[in-house]
Amino acid sequence: MSxxxxxxxxxxxxxxxxxxxxxxxxxxxxxxxxxGASLPKGVHEIDAAGRVVTPGGVDAHCHLDQPMAPPxxxxxxxxxxxxxxxxxxxxxxxxxxAQEKGQSLRAAVDDYHRxxxxxxxxxxxxxxxxxxxxxxxxxxxxxALIAEGYTSFKIYMTYDDLKLDDGQIxxxxxxxxxxxxxxxxxxxxxxxxxxLTKRLEAAGRTAPRFHALSRPMLxxxxxxxxxxxxxxxxxxxxxxxxxxxxxAVEQIRWARAQGLQIYAETCPQYLFLxxxxxxxxxxxxxxxxVCSPPPRDRSNQEVIWNGLRDGLFTVFSSDxxxxxxxxxEGKKPGGAEQPFRHIPNGIPGLETRMALLxxxxxxxxxxxxxxxxxxxxxxxxxxxxxxxxxxxxxVGADADLVIWDEGERVIRNADLHHAVDHTPYEGRRxxxxxxxxxxxxxxxxxxxFHPRPGQGRFQACxxxxxxxxx
Numbered sequence: 001m002s003x004x005x006x007x008x009x010x011x012x013x014x015x016x017x018x019x020x021x022x023x024x025x026x027x028x029x030x031x032x033x034x035x036g037a038s039l040p041k042g043v044h045e046i047d048a049a050g051r052v053v054t055p056g057g058v059d060a061h062c063h064l065d066q067p068m069a070p071p072x073x074x075x076x077x078x079x080x081x082x083x084x085x086x087x088x089x090x091x092x093x094x095x096x097x098a099q100e101k102g103q104s105l106r107a108a109v110d111d112y113h114r115x116x117x118x119x120x121x122x123x124x125x126x127x128x129x130x131x132x133x134x135x136x137x138x139x140x141x142x143x144a145l146i147a148e149g150y151t152s153f154k155i156y157m158t159y160d161d162l163k164l165d166d167g168q169i170x171x172x173x174x175x176x177x178x179x180x181x182x183x184x185x186x187x188x189x190x191x192x193x194x195x196l197t198k199r200l201e202a203a204g205r206t207a208p209r210f211h212a213l214s215r216p217m218l219x220x221x222x223x224x225x226x227x228x229x230x231x232x233x234x235x236x237x238x239x240x241x242x243x244x245x246x247x248a249v250e251q252i253r254w255a256r257a258q259g260l261q262i263y264a265e266t267c268p269q270y271l272f273l274x275x276x277x278x279x280x281x282x283x284x285x286x287x288x289x290v291c292s293p294p295p296r297d298r299s300n301q302e303v304i305w306n307g308l309r310d311g312l313f314t315v316f317s318s319d320x321x322x323x324x325x326x327x328x329e330g331k332k333p334g335g336a337e338q339p340f341r342h343i344p345n346g347i348p349g350l351e352t353r354m355a356l357l358x359x360x361x362x363x364x365x366x367x368x369x370x371x372x373x374x375x376x377x378x379x380x381x382x383x384x385x386x387x388x389x390x391x392x393x394x395v396g397a398d399a400d401l402v403i404w405d406e407g408e409r410v411i412r413n414a415d416l417h418h419a420v421d422h423t424p425y426e427g428r429r430x431x432x433x434x435x436x437x438x439x440x441x442x443x444x445x446x447x448x449f450h451p452r453p454g455q456g457r458f459q460a461c462x463x464x465x466x467x468x469x470x
Contacts, residue, residue: 004040004042004043005026005027005028005034005041005042005043006027006028006441007027007045007438007441008024008027008042008044008045008046009024009045009046009053010039010045010047011047011048011049011050012024012025012048012050012051012053013050013052013053014035014053015053015369015373016370016373016378016393016394017371017377017379020369020370022050023035023037024037024038024039025039026042027042027441028441030398030399030440030442031396031440031441032393032395032396032398033395033396034395035393035394046403046443048403051404051405051435052369052404053401053402053403053404054372054373054377054401054404055377055378055393055397056091056092056377056401056437056438056439057088057090057091057092057376057377058090058091058094058380058391059085059093059094059318059320059350060094060265060315060380060383060384061241061267061315061318061319062081062093062094062318062320064077064081064082064095064320064322065077065078065081065095067098067100068344071328071329071334072329072330072344073330074321075324075330075348075418075421076348076350076418076419076420077115077119077419078119078120078124078456079119079120079121080417080419081095081418081419082120082121082122082456083121083417083418084350084351084417084418085121086122086439087437087445087449088350088351088352088354088434089355089402089404089434089445090354091122091123091390091400091438092124092125092381092386093124093125093350094126094384095124095126096126096127096129096154097111097126097128097150098131098162099128099129099130099131099132100131100132101161102132104141105128105142106141106144108128108129109126109128109150113458116456117454118453118454119454120455120456120457121451121452121453121456122439122456123390123398123439123457123458123459124457124458124459125149125384125386125458125460125461126150126458127150127153127184127384128150128153129153130153130154131156131161131162131164133164133168138171138172142172142175142179146179146180148460149459150460151181151385151461151462151463151464152181152182152183152383152385152464153176153181153184154184154185154186155172155173155183155185155186156186157185157186157187157223157226157227158189158193158292159186159190163190166230169185169230170230170233170234173230173231173236174236176234176236176238177236180464182237183231183237183239184239184240184265185227185238185239186292187223187226187241187248188219188220188292188293189220189226192219193214193215196213196214196216196219197214197341200213201339201341206340207282207283207286207340208278208279208284208285208289208290208343209275209278209279209280209282211278211294211340211343212275212278212294214341215293217244217293217296220244220247220248220293221247221248224240224243224251224252225251227240228240228252228255231262232258237262237464238261238262239262239263239315239383240262241265241317242265242292243264243265243270243313244266244270244295244300244304245300246296246299246303249264249307249312256312263314263315263383265313265314265315265316266304266307266308266316266317267316267317267318267349267353268316268318268356268357268425269319270296270300270301270304271301271357272301272424272425272428273289273424274296274297274298275296275297278294284332284337287331287332287338287340287343288325288331288347289347289424290340290344290345290347291321291347292345305361305366308367314375314383314466315375315379315380315383316353316357316375318353319349320346320348320349320350320353321344321345321346321347321348322346322348322418322420324420324422325421326421327421330344331343348418348420348422348424349423349424350418351416351417352411352423353376354376354434355430355433356428357376358372358431358432359430359431359432363432377390377391377392378392382464382465382466383464384464385461385462385465386459386461386462389459390459398439398440399439399440399441400438400440401437402434402436402437402438403436404434405432405433405435406432407431407432408430409429409430409431409432410427411426411427411428411430412426435447439456
């Protein structure tokens, strides 16, 4: 090469989705340009000292500054959310541009760009949420947006303001097939949930812990089976998001056995929380852990671990949905405790996702280091058209890297960098945490956060590369 590297990362134990090996990494103009032994000196150098170095995480399912019905408001915007991501080893986030009923999809995208502008510390792309698939959306807006780099979208089978009926889902899946996009599906049966919720309310059972009873595994199982059937009818791959337990897993395994291209995602809450975290009595503390689908039990945690290990799951995401517990805009809308039906769904997890899986998965002997990289970086990048510039350590890839420190650390919300007033993992002991996070060769976290507001770049996505184009 003609001249020094901008940065050399030396003595790294490089981990990719396929291999682990010792090497130096040479970086120039934000890209990896050489990997090898004893590289020439760089302008700047970082000694990894034999520590594991992985690709920066790609959190492919998180919610930041998403419009909500007043008085509810998400605690994290693109500033605090991406700050938290960087400090936890995540260098690319993919939140959701959510269409409201009666709104154009294009307007939702434009609004989300305004929300991100000048704030993001890490790179980002957008998923779309299609809640109103009008002929204009299906025939013009959605195909045009796919061509512009918004190649994934989420379909809801629950939540009144977001859910689509089966016919609408088929219409949207047909667009995905025609234009090579990835459709993500939130699979829960809305009618079953509503029927159960009304019966619980009639019996006065409205505390947070009853949220889990309103969404038993069968409502996820039925909707997962139906989503698979709809995808089979259209002949299009889909990804089932935030899979929580055995019954949905069994449906996905069945579909895979039939040769169907059904992909699956899970999240930390289904490995580290249980329904008991929603409360053992009628107190309100469990509102912190209200999310959908709800956490299950310890036996289902083992089912999810098995799926991570054996390849059932393609993606491990945070599903970060940041609502404060106290105040008037989060888990207590208007400042008052609410029946479970009205508690905003979601928990924070952007900053803790990577360390939880590295600690309990890799260092706990449950998954390999290569599998960790696959789940947290490589496969999310492939699923959403960001690979190979994201999600891998390879010549030509963006120099988004994480150096890991292995050693005991306790999760304390006071030490985290999001704007949420709690973490559901408070007090949990970890075995590792990112020591250094680099984005485009720039250090953004080394025990201190180095802000770069507005330097996070929007990433237009290509076609998913988990399967061949038709």
